Amino acid sequence: MMPGIAQAESFSKLEKQGYAVGKLTKGKAGGYGWVISNSNKRFFCRLNASLAYVNKKEMVSITSSGRLIKVDRATFETKIGGPDPSIPQWSDLQSGRVKPDDVGSCTPVR
Numbered sequence: 001m002m003p004g005i006a007q008a009e010s011f012s013k014l015e016k017q018g019y020a021v022g023k024l025t026k027g028k029a030g031g032y033g034w035v036i037s038n039s040n041k042r043f044f045c046r047l048n049a050s051l052a053y054v055n056k057k058e059m060v061s062i063t064s065s066g067r068l069i070k071v072d073r074a075t076f077e078t079k080i081g082g083p084d085p086s087i088p089q090w091s092d093l094q095s096g097r098v099k100p101d102d103v104g105s106c107t108p109v110r
Helices: 011-016 075-080 092-094
Strands: 020-026 033-039 042-047 052-055 057-062 068-072 101-109
Touching: 011 033, 011 042, 011 101, 020 092, 033 101, 052 092, 057 075, 068 075
Parallel strands: none
Antiparallel strands: 020 033, 033 042, 042 101, 052 057, 057 068
């Protein structure tokens, strides 16, 4: 590895190493993600989900620039044929209760 080049890590690997997941936050470019940290290293892991359930009636579509667009859940589920268990809950994403599928690349925080 050359000095000065950011080394990306996988969320699963960091989680297994005991890194703690913080609350959902916005990165420098405006996209959502989490700061994953241990006692001496921190990584910013990007949100990989583009949709999330808010409640029984509402969902949000999450753009790469960090905009949240409200979506009517009933209309969406009618179009796809019912609820999709792979879509995360917005409250889980906000609090850092995430599944590896919801997390994209992780890069060191300077």
